[in-house]
Amino acid sequence: MKTDKLTVSGAEIYYEVRGSGPPLLLINGGDGDAAMFGPLAGLLAEGYTVITYDLRGNSRSRLTGPPGAQWIEEHGHDAHLLLHAVAADEPAYVFGTSYGGMIGMDLLARHHGQVRALLAHEPFVIDLLPDANRWHALFQEVYELYEREGADPALRKFSDAIGVDGPPQPAENLPVPVREMLARIRANIDTCLAYELRTFVRFRPDVDALRAARFALAVGGEGPNTLLHRTTEALAERVGTEIVEFPGGHVGFLSHAAGFAVALRGAFEG
Template sequence: MKTGTLTTPDAEIYYEVRGSGPPLLLVNGGDGDAAMFGPLAGRLAEDFTVITYDLRGNSRSRLTSPPREQWIEEHGDDARLLLDTVAAGEPAYVFGTSYGGMIGMALLARNPGRVRALVAHEPFVIDLLPDADRWHALFQEVYELYEREGTDAAMGRFCGEIGVDAPPAPEAAGSVPEPVREMLARIRANVGTCLAYELRSFVRFRPDAGALRAARFTIVIGGEGPKTLLHRTTQALAEHVGTGTGVTEFPGGHVGFLTHPAPFAAALRAAIGDC
C-alpha cells in the first residue's frame, strides 16, 4: 500500500492506494476513516487501483483554515483533485457509502467524464424525503445537544433516531488489534467535526437527477438487519432519479463493506459490471 497527502483549498487530504488496474475510488461517509475500507480495498486491489482517503477535517486529513460549515460539493471537488493526482485524469469507478455516495453524485454532476460508473450505498439524501423539514429540525436539535452535553449525548440521540448503531469507543472494543483501536480513536475524534460542520449542511444536498440518469449509476442498500432511515432515503433517491431506477441489495447493513468484505467485494464487482 502507498500513502500520500494531497493539498487542496483549506485542507491536506490523506490517501491510500492499493493494487493496479482501472482506478476505483472508495468514498467514506460521516465519521469515516480510510481504514474502514481496508478489508474491502484489499480484496478489490486484485483487479483495480483502489484509492481510499480520509474526508477533509477527519482523521489524518487536516484542515489548513479555521473550521467552518462544509458542503457536499466541495468534497466532490476534493475527490476530483484526488483522481487528478492518483489516476492522472483516467475515468474512475466510484463507490460511496452514506455521505460518500452523495460526494460521488456531486463529483459526477460536475465532472461526468471523470466517472466511469458510480455505485451509491445508502446515501443520506434527507432533503428528498416528504418529511425532510422534520429531519432538518431534528438535526439542529442534535447539534444543540452536542453543544450543551457533548458527543455521546448527541450521537446517542442521532443514532437512535435514524436506526443505526454508534461506533464503539476504543476502550469498549475489547481485544482488538492495535490498528483497529487506533482507527476507532480517530473515528471518535471525528464525531465533533460531523456534528458541528457536516451533518446539517450535508443533508441539504439534492442530487442532479438528470446527471444520474445519463450516467452508469447503481443505487444499493444493505439487505440485512433492521430497516433504518437510510432505507427510506435510498428509496427516495431511486424515485428522484426515476425511469425505473431500482435498488440493489448488498450484503450486510450500513457498514456491510466492513463486516462482510468478501461478499461485498463480489457484489460491488457485479454492480460495476452491470451499471
C-alpha cells in the first residue's frame, strides 16, 4: 500500500493506494476515515487500483487554514483533484457511503468525465424529504447541544434520531490499529457536528446528471430501516432507479467486507 498527501486549497489530503487495474475511489461519510475501508480495499485491490482517503479536516487530512463551515461541493472538488493526481485522465469507478455518496454525486455532476460509474450507499440527502425542515431544525438542536454540553450528548441525540449507532469507544482489548482508528474517528465527531452536519444536509444532487450516468443506489439489507433508507428512497424516486440491498447495515462495507466486495464488483461490472 502506498500512502501520500495531496495539497489542496485549505487542506492536505491524506490518501492510500492499493492494487492495480481500473481506478476505484472509495469515499467515506461523516467522522470516518480511510482505515474503515481497509478490509474492503484489500479485497478489491485484486482487480482495481483502490484509492481511499480521509476527508478534509478529518483524521490525517489536516486543515491548513482556520476551520469553518464545509460544503459537499468543496469535498467534491477535493475528490476531483485526488483522482486527477492518482488516475490522471482514466475515469474511475466511485463508491461513496452516506456523505461520501453525496460527494460522489457532486463529482459526477461537475466532472462527469472522471466517473465511469457511481454507486451511492445510503446517501444522506435530507433536503429531498418532504419533512426536510423538521430535520434541519433537529440538526440545529444537535449543534446547540454540542456547543453547550459537548460531543457525546449531541452524538447520542443525533444517533437516536436517525437510527444509526455512533462509533464505539477505543477499548483497550482491541488491536492497536483498531484502537487508533476509533480514536481518530471519535476526534472527527467534533468536526462533523461543528462544521459538516448542518451544511452537508443542504446538498441537493443534480438529478439530470445522475439520470444520464451509470448511477446506482444501495442500502444495507440487514437491521432496521433508518432515516438513511428514507433518503435513499427519496433519491431513487427522483432519479427513477431501483435500490439494491448490500450486506450489513450502514457500515456493512466494514462489518461484512467480503460480501460487500462481491456486491460492489457485481454492481460495477454487471
